[in-house]
Structure formats: C-alpha cells, structure tokens
Amino acid sequence: MKDKSFKGKWWLPSNIDNKVCGELFFNIGEGLQLHLDGIIDDKNDIDIINGLTENGKRVTLYKLSIIKEQNHFPGYATTIFRIQYVFLGIEYKRTEDITFKEFAITFSFLNEWVNNNKVFNIKYSNARKNIQLLYKKPKSKLLYKGDEFSIKLSSEYTSSLSENVFIIKQQMFFLIEFLDKEQSLTKVRDIIHILQNFLTFSVSHPIELRTLKGKSDKNQGESWSQIYYYNNTTKPFKKLNIRPSDMLFTYTDIKSRSETIFKKWFAQSEKLEPFFELYFGTLNNNNMYIQSIFLNRVQAIEIYHRLITSLSSQEIIKHDSKIEKMLSLIPEEYEEYKEWVNAKLKFHYEPTLRQRLKTIYDDFALLLNNHINKKKLVNNVVTTRNYYIHGSKELKEKAITNIVDLYKISEILKVIIQLLINRLIEIKKEDSFFIDKTNEIYKLKTKLPK
Numbered sequence: 346m347k348d349k350s351f352k353g354k355w356w357l358p359s360n361i362d363n364k365v366c367g368e369l370f371f372n373i374g375e376g377l378q379l380h381l382d383g384i385i386d387d388k389n390d391i392d393i394i395n396g397l398t399e400n401g402k403r404v405t406l407y408k409l410s411i412i413k414e415q416n417h418f419p420g421y422a423t424t425i426f427r428i429q430y431v432f433l434g435i436e437y438k439r440t441e442d443i444t445f446k447e448f449a450i451t452f453s454f455l456n457e458w459v460n461n462n463k464v465f466n467i468k469y470s471n472a473r474k475n476i477q478l479l480y481k482k483p484k485s486k487l488l489y490k491g492d493e494f495s496i497k498l499s500s501e502y503t504s505s506l507s508e509n510v511f512i513i514k515q516q517m518f519f520l521i522e523f524l525d526k527e528q529s530l531t532k533v534r535d536i537i538h539i540l541q542n543f544l545t546f547s548v549s550h551p552i553e554l555r556t557l558k559g560k561s562d563k564n565q566g567e568s569w570s571q572i573y574y575y576n577n578t579t580k581p582f583k584k585l586n587i588r589p590s591d592m593l594f595t596y597t598d599i600k601s602r603s604e605t606i607f608k609k610w611f612a613q614s615e616k617l618e619p620f621f622e623l624y625f626g627t628l629n630n631n632n633m634y635i636q637s638i639f640l641n642r643v644q645a646i647e648i649y650h651r652l653i654t655s656l657s658s659q660e661i662i663k664h665d666s667k668i669e670k671m672l673s674l675i676p677e678e679y680e681e682y683k684e685w686v687n688a689k690l691k692f693h694y695e696p697t698l699r700q701r702l703k704t705i706y707d708d709f710a711l712l713l714n715n716h717i718n719k720k721k722l723v724n725n726v727v728t729t730r731n732y733y734i735h736g737s738k739e740l741k742e743k744a745i746t747n748i749v750d751l752y753k754i755s756e757i758l759k760v761i762i763q764l765l766i767n768r769l770i771e772i773k774k775e776d777s778f779f780i781d782k783t784n785e786i787y788k789l790k791t792k793l794p795k
Contacts, residue, residue, distance in 0.1 A: 348371060349371045350370045350371065351368065351369045351399075353366075353367070353369065353398040353399055354396065355385060355396040356385070356395055357386060357394060357395075358393055358438040363385065365381045365383040365384075365385050366381070367379055367381035367382055367383075368380050369396065369398075369404065369406070369428075369431070376427060376428075377428035377430075377573060377574070378412075379394070379426040380424075381424040381425075384414070390411075391410075392407065393405060393407055393439070393440065395436050395437075395438070402433060402434060403434060403436040405437040405443075406426075406428050406431055407430040407431075407440075408428065408430055409428050409429070411424060411425070411426055412426065428575075430572065430574045431572070432570050432571075433570060433571040433572075433573070435561065437563070442563060444527035444563075445523070445533055446522070446526075446561060446562065447520065447523070447559070447560040448521050448533055448557065448558060448572075449521075450518060450521070450537060451518045451519075451554075451555040451556045452519075452540075452541065452553065452554060453555055454544070454548050454587055455518070455555075456516065457592075457595075458547060458548055458592065458595050458596055459517045459595070459596045460595040461483060461517075467479075478511075480502065480515075482515075483500050485499040487604065488607045489604065489608060491608075493523060494521055494536065495521070496519055496520070496540075496607065497520045498517065498520075498596070500515055501518065502515045521536055527561060527562065537557070539610070539611060542614065542621060543610050545625060545628055546593065546763070547593050547595070548587060548593070549591065549592055550587055551628055551629050557571070557572040557574075558570065558571055558572065599772070605771065606771065606772070609770040609771055613769045616652070617648075617653075619648045620645050620648045620649045623642075623644055624641070624645045626641060627641045635748055635751050636751065638755050639758070640733055640734070642758040643730045643758065645762060646702070646762065647698060649762075650701040650704065650705060651695070651701075654696075668687060668690045698726075698727055698730065699723055703719070706723070708768075712764070713761075717757060722757065725745055725754055726758070728740055728743045729745045729746075
C-alpha cells in the first residue's frame with residue numbers, strides 16, 4: 346500500500362446533513378486514518394462513515410475507532426479515527442449491504458510465481474532498423490471451482506509512452522467469482538487468507554496483499570471499487586528479489602494439476618485449520634522471537650498428527666468404558682483418588698510428542714536419513730519444548746537455548762512441515778521439481794546442535 350491521501354467531506358449515513366471536512370490518509374506506518382476538522386459523533390466506535398472526495402469519488406469507511414480527539418480554545422475540535430476498511434468508489438449505508446459478487450487480488454511475487462516469459466515477442470526488420478514488440482495476453486486459467494465460488498488466474502496490462510521510453514507491464518491477479526449470491530466481507534477475507542497462505546508456502550517467503558478490488562450490484566457508476574485494509578500486527582517485510590528458482594514450486598510446475606492441488610489446499614485448510622494457522626502465523630509475522638517460532642512449529646506438528654490420526658468416536662467410547670470399569674474397581678476408602686485417576690487416563694490413548702515425531706520422521710526416512718539423525722532430532726525437540734513449556738531447571742542444561750542452534754532446529758521443523766503439506770496436497774517425490782525445491786534440507790548444510 347502506497348502512501349496517499351484524499352480530502353473531502355464526511356458524514357454518518359444516519360445524519361447526512363452534518364458533513365465534516367477532513368482528510369483520509371493511507372500510510373504504511375500509521376495505517377488507515379481519517380483526520381476530521383470537527384466532531385462527527387460522540388461515540389468512540391463507529392461502523393460506517395460515508396464520504397465524497399474533492400474529485401467526486403464516493404467513499405465508505407468501515408469499522409472506525411477514535412484514537413485522538415481534541416478541543417482547541419480558541420479554535421475548533423479535531424478528531425482522528427483509525428479505520429479497518431476503506432471502500433473507494435462505492436457508498437454503503439449499512440453493514441449488511443457490504444457484499445460482493447466478484448473480487449480481484451494481486452499479491453507480492455505473484456508475477457514471479459506464474460513465471461510466464463512467453464507473453465512478449467520482439468521482431469526486427471529492415472536490417473534491424475525497425476523493431477516490433479508483440480504482446481500476447483495470456484488466457485484466464487480456472488484454478489478452483491467449488492459450490493460457492495470459483496478462482497481464475499487472470500492478467501491485465503498497462504502501457505506508457507514518453508519521449509524515449511515505451512513501457513508495457515503485465516500484472517497477474519486472482520479473480521474470484523461467487524456463483525450463487527453476493528457474499529460478505531468476512532467470506533472475502535477468508536478466501537484471501539487461504540490464497541495468501543498458498544502463495545507463502547509455494548514461494549517460501551511471506552506474501553503481502555498488494556491490491557484488492559470488489560464488484561457488487563450496488564456499485565454506483567463504477568464497475569469496481571478499490572478496497573483497502575491494513576494489518577498493523579506486523580511490520581512490512583523487506584523487499585527481496587525472489588526468482589522462480591528460489592521457490593518451492595511455481596505455477597509452471599503444477600500447471601497440469603493446478604485444479605486438483607487448489608481443491609486439496611482449500612479442503613485441507615478447512616479440515617486442518619489449527620495446523621495451517623500455527624505454521625503460517627510464524628511465517629507471516631516478522632516480530633516473533635525464535636523461541637516462539639520453535640514452539641509454534643512443534644505445536645503445529647503435534648496438531649497435524651493428532652488431526653490426521655485421531656481415533657473414531659467408537660474407539661473413544663471404548664476407551665472411556667475401560668476407564669469407567671477401572672474406576673469402579675477402586676475401593677470406597679480411596680474414593681477421593683477417582684478424579685485424579687480419571688484425569689490421568691482420560692487422554693491416555695493420545696501418543697506422546699516423542700512418539701509423534703518418530704512416526705513422522707519414519708514417513709520421510711528416505712529423504713531425512715542422510716541429513717538428520719533421528720534420535721538426536723527427537724531428543725532435542727522434545728527436551729527443548731518441555732523446557733520452554735514447563736521451565737524446569739533440570740531440563741535447561743539439555744535443552745537448546747542458543748539462538749543460532751534454536752534457529753537451525755526450527756528450520757529443520759519447517760522442512761518437515763513442508764513435507765507434510767506437500768503430502769496433503771498430493772505433491773509427490775515423483776514430481777520433477779520435488780527433490781530440487783521441496784527438500785530444503787539440502788540448503789541447510791548444517792548439523793543438528795550437539
């Protein structure tokens with residue numbers, strides 16, 4: 346999001362006669378803010394403020410909270426709001442009216458991920474005195490179609506001509522169309538979140554939302570409205586030059602099976618939501634300490650194994666009946682211990698972290714054996730996790746507390762999670778790009794801490 350501002354008049358949908366002058370700011374550091382030369386309402390939190398910019402553009406501000414209010418004597422009152430959402434080009438009067446039938450998204454590194462270099466062709470003629478640049482716009486590609494919405498990979502281009510320079514730039518974007526009825530902003534955010542996680546996984550680097558446009562039957566005079574929202578929980582990531590060869594896989598790698606892979610991704614994101622949220626929560630947050638990253642990845646692996654290998658309801662009922670039988674055998678004089686015994690046995694069927702790690706390691710033994718010692722990895726992870734969870738002084742000497750070593754073992758856990766996700770979306774070791782790009786153990790070039 347680039348810094349920009351819009352001057353205009355602003356009012357509540359319920360009080361259009363009270364129009365207050367002010368300026369809307371989009372700032373990479375401060376987020377979305379509205380600075381008013383006056384007071385628009387006496388509430389600290391407001392759902393919707395409508396506006397009209399000085400160049401005639403309709404604006405809807407959604408979910409506002411006052412961060413500063415001052416009365417100046419002599420002078421006039423000023424108010425500053427923090428805004429969660431800005432809709433540029435459309436006027437919504439009620440929360441329930443904020444719905445969409447289509448929206449288009451661009452992300453950082455999306456062009457590089459698509460990796461399509463065949464859209465431009467240069468022809469020379471007349472002994473290279475004439476140059477002809479040919480641009481062929483790629484066809485839209487269906488990536489996903491479910492019961493509620495479809496996703497296409499599409500493109501648009503812009504061109505500019507100055508005295509000595511001609512520029513043509515192609516931008517890839519995801520086009521999401523709701524198939525039955527317009528959907529809420531919450532649904533839009535959920536789809537964006539899942540797509541962002543997919544790109545973060547395949548690119549192997551945090552992905553940022555660049556632009557978001559929405560289309561609704563309510564749009565007045567404009568086919569699309571620009572949507573802005575700001576996440577102030579993380580700092581902007583440094584700009585990097587990431588090439589397709591640096592990525593886990595590109596669109597070109599999965600093109601022939603893209604619909605299957607996207608269908609699996611959306612299904613597994615819903616089924617294994619806690620696993621995905623823990624893992625991508627560490628990747629997309631550049632404010633976390635390495636200890637928190639380590640613990641999150643361990644917990645993600647635990648949750649993955651629990652959800653994938655969970656017992657059936659009948660097996661749990663059978664387990665509970667065994668506990669009841671054991672409790673019934675406790676003599677009356679030891680009645681006070683029944684609750685303690687029950688608590689100890691209630692989840693006894695669950696494997697320990699050590700057992701889960703061993704099982705997962707064995708699943709990928711062919712890839713891991715040449716690089717990672719199974720016993721050392723499991724011991725280090727379990728001991729270090731237990732130390733940071735329980736704080737035992739006895740464990741501190743055996744646990745990994747050195748920042749560099751903790752980073753190394755966290756990266757190994759990241760590789761294991763990548764292998765687990767590959768399996769979930771049916772990317773297999775037989776795929777031509779699997780060994781070169783998926784198994785980042787080769788890139789670690791390090792040994793486990795002693």
